[in-house]
Each structure stands twice: as structure tokens, then as C-alpha cells.
Amino acid sequence: MMRNVTTRVLNRKMTPMEKFLLAIMAIYIVIVASQSPKFFSLETAFDLARNGSGAMILALGCLIVLISGGLDVSFTAIAIVGGYSSVLLSRALGVDNLLFIVAGAVIIGALLGSINAVIIHFFQLSTLIATLGTASVFHGAMVILLGSKTFTRADVPQSMLDFGAFSIFTIKEENSQYGLTIFFPIVIAVGVLTWFLLYRTMIGRSVFAVGSDPESASRIGINILRTRLFVYMYVGALSGLMGIIYFSGLAYINPAALVGTELGVIAAVVIGGAKLTGGEGTILGTVLGVVLWQLFQNTLVHLGLSSSFNDLFFGAVLVFMLGFIYLRQRQANKRALVFTSN
């Protein structure tokens, strides 16, 4: 049975988007590697894994929201609020335990997510506008209630410092040493969990159903409120987890960080083929989208370009890919005489 599932997952045909992304990525890697031999090394890959793990976790949450037909822009605010309040709580109680801190952040994140779900469901708001509002309320309320003090290395809980510096294995070279961060297996675990929830549970299937057509979904007996609660609480919980990973990785706690980067994450997920109209999106596509984004963010230096060019490259690829995806759909619609306002 298990083997059956694995082969089915591995033999799944790639979507055109995924193939396209792989092609772009391959071309980019070949160009960069030919310009700078140092690029093609385990060290670069490990660096990328370290820098990209936070974004990957957020992106997986964002994917679920997009599949459910929504657009959440509050997850970075939730990540900061969850992470920061949990760290403050652990400092206040004097509990320097990583599990406690993570659990705190995840619970706070899920609670904030449920607020989003309730507002979206009962006011029937556009998810973008609702979460735009809640993001500034969450973040503003946190700063006002808890302050906006930053913590440097000396004040960060020791368990988080250990967590951020921990590597599952290290490679020693003559004058340098680098390791694969502990974040990497966590991201893999979150990916597998998300896959399992989406494709192997009732609630996951109902996320697809609600995203495709809420009306039909509710007529076949799917509880839309419960589905939405699951979607936004899951995103909130992942965001809380990401907040801790983010602070641990930096060994510096700044409550003003991260907020404002949410559109980059959404763009990475969209590049991976998730559609705004809901019901569509793959985990592999999301992973590829985030990797491409992180490649641009972290490796343009190898081409001798400054970080000022990050957005230019990513934006250009994003606009191009969006045009490509939707032009195909437009042509398909034209052939099938489908007249929709998407």
C-alpha cells in the first residue's frame, strides 16, 4: 500500500508550470555556475536551505489559502506576533525551553488565524482586504501592548540560540566548516504534513472543494466555516513556527522585521502554479517557486550583481510566468467557448 502511494506520487505527471520553472532554474544555475565555479558547491546549497526555510514554511501555508480560494497577507504579521509574544512569555516566566516557545508561538498563531477565518466567513469579505486589515491590527496591537524592544544575542533565550546554530551534520574543510541546518528536516516535515493533510484527509479535500466552488461544496454538505477555520488556523500555526525559526536563525529579535515581505512569498507560490481562483496548486510547484525566489535573493552576487537587482529579476520572471499561465488558460477558454470573468 505504502509503496503504491509512493510510486503514484513520484510518477505524477508534472504540470506545465513545474516543468517551466525547472527549466528556468536549470538555465539560471548553468549560467551562474559557468560565471562563478564557487557557486556549484554544497556550501551554497546549505546556505540556501538555511536562508530559505522560513520562506518555505510560510509559502506552504500560503498555498493552502490559495487553494481554498483566498489570499492571506497577514501571515508575516502573525509570524512576528506569535514569535515575539512567545519569546516575551518565556522570558517573563523564566522558562527557557524550545518546545514551550514553539508551542506558544504556534498556539498564538492559530488563534489569530481563527480570527481571520471568522471575520472572512461572517462578513463575507474579500480575503485580501480582510487580512490587510487584520495584519495591521495584529501587528499594531502587539507593539502597543508588548512594546517594540529588540533583543540582541545576549537576551535571546539560550534554547533558541542553540536551535538556530544546530546542524544535523557538518562538513569540515581546511579553513571553513559548514553544516546542514536543523531547519531543513523541519521544512521537509511541514511539507509532508501539508501534503498529507491536503491529499489524504477529508478536510484537505474539502479545502480543494471550497476553493473550486464554495456553493457546490456547501451543497454536498461541506461545512465551509470549519474548512475556513482549518485553513486560516493552519496558516497561523505555521506562521508562528516560522516566527521562532526566523528569530532563532538570526539570533536577533526585532518585532518590526518581516512584515512587508508577505507579497514576495505569495508571488513565489503563484509562480508555482497556484491559481487565485482557488482549487489549484501543487506542493512541488510551490517548492520550486520558493527555491527560484531564494536563488535570486541569495545568489545574484555570484553573477557580480548587487542585491539591488533581486526584485528586478524576480519581478520580471513573475510577470512573465503569470502572463504565460493565464494566456494559456485564456486560449483554452476561447476554444471551449467559456466566457468567465476570472
Add this chain to the structure above:
Amino acid sequence: MNKVFKFLGRDRDLSILGFVTTAVIVVLYLMLGSRLFSIGGLQSMSIQVSEFGFLALAMGLAMLVAGIDLSVVAAAGLSGVMAALTMSGEFIPITPENETQIIILGVVVALTTGLLTGLLNGFIIAKLSVPPILATLGTMILYTGIGTAITSGSSISLKVPSFAKLATSTVGPLPMVFVMLLATFIIVSLILTRTRFGRKVYLFGENEVAVRFSGIKSERVILMTYAIIGILVGLAAIVIIARANSMRVGFGESYLLQAILVVVLAGFNPLGGKGRVLNLGIALVLLQVISTSMTAFAFSPYAKNIVWGGILIAVMGMNHYLRAGAPRARRQEPPSETVAIALEQSRR
């Protein structure tokens, strides 16, 4: 008097908005008095509202055609950077003789860049059928990227002293930039209410498919609308650089949330087809008065954000209940005929 009531009754959003605005102004006047409502205070408020007003109007136009434009601030940033570069003396040396020409060139550059950003948005949305949120999300990152790549993220200072006069000079008691904003609002309002194009904009927002079947070239309507948005963005950029006398990418990022807020506050429907420029003007006044008094009360930017976010959700929620009459009525489609008959029978 009867006529007034008739007029107010025709547009509920306008009457609610007008009432709330008047109430807020009266309350704040009693609390702050002349601190807020002196000639100087009013002038500085009207200057502040000018740079933001163009962006809000641009966002409103996007919502009329069932879209949203997340790229307005980024596009204004790019237009501003291009114009600031023209007027920085880096490429064209500035002498006292050619200062006027340089200023004209800078204004033209800002408007052209704005127009081009709008046309690109319009092309992606109309010709490639990319949903507006995604299209403008992509171009937002792209425009920011172009701006950052050109300037390496640093601020560009203007070297034409007389250009700043645009922000300081007045027409009678009114600041010059505010007159510009007023004129733009009137023109856009006339275009929307008095021209065929304006009709088509509203029709498209109301029902895109029906518009296509009635023989209107709907793609051209979209392209035109986003072109106008682009010009408005260029105007915003001109006001911004005149006021700040410099420009950097990322300026005014908080305007994006506020622009969406003020447009929704004015009764525009994000699903398209509904919204009046007059209401937008009143909503802008309301927002600016609240914003200035929050500054007078020494609110932190975070506290301001809570207020904006809270108002946004409250207004959207209220609109939902007001429009639907009864909650939930909007979501469920009217029961089909067979269901209605079955319902009727079960009642007997």
C-alpha cells in the same frame, strides 16, 4: 429642503459618509479647536491629502473595473525616481537658463513613466487575462525592482530649486497641489459620468461577460482605464517629489493600505461597478482629518495602523450587512424555480 433629502436619499453611501464626516469634524473641532482648523492647519492638511489623493483615485478606478492595483505606490516610486533623475543634474547639467526646460522635461518623464506602468498593467490584465491582483502584484515587484536597480536603493535629490515652489505656492488660500487634485477629481468625475467611456467602465465592472456580448470592446476599456491610472500615478509622483525634493524607492509604502481603505470607505465595491468620485473626495477628507488629529494626539504609527485596519474591517462588514439587507442573502444564489416550488409546497 425636500430636494436635499431627495438627493441624499438617492445615494445612501453619500448620505452616511457625509453624516459621519460632518460628525467627526464637529467632534474633533470641539476637542482640538483651532489647533486643527486654523488656516495654516487646513493648508497643511490639504497639501498632505494631495499626494495621497491621486493614488486613492487610481485605486478607485481599478476597483470600478472589478480590479485592484497593488502596484500604484511602486509605480509612483518608479515615476518619481525617473523624474528625480532627470532633475538631479546627473545626466543633463542644470544651468539657470535651462531650469524651466528641465522641470518640464521632468514632469513629462514622470507622466510618461506613469503612463507606461499603467499600460503594462492594462496589457497584462486585458490581453493576457491575468487576474488584476496577481498582475499588479507582479508589476509591483517589477517596478520596485527596476527602481532599485537604477538607484541601488539610494535617495535621489533634486537640483532644481524652483520645482519645490509647486508644493509651496498657493492659488488664493488654496495650495497649488490641492487645486491640481481638485481639478483632476472633477475631470475624472466628468469622464466617468458624462462620457461613453465612463458608462462602459461602470458596465464592465457590473458584468464583464454581458459587456463583451453587447459588442463593447471590453479589452480596450480596461487598457484605457489602467492608462488613466498610470497618468494619475505620474501626477502623484510629481507632487511627491515636489514636496520631498528627493525620491527613493519604497517611499510611502503605507499608502497602499490607506488607498484601499479610503476607496472602500467611499462605498466602492471591490467586485466592481459601484463607486462615485464625489464620495471618494469626502472619504479622503474624513481620512485626512482623522490622520491629522491622530498626529495631534501623538499616536504612534502602530496605533494609527490599528485604527486604519479596524476601520477597514468595520466598514467592509457594515457594507456587507447594509447591501445584503439581511446577512448571508448575498452569498446564496436565489433558489432555482424547482427549489422554490418545492419550498412552496412544503409550506402548505
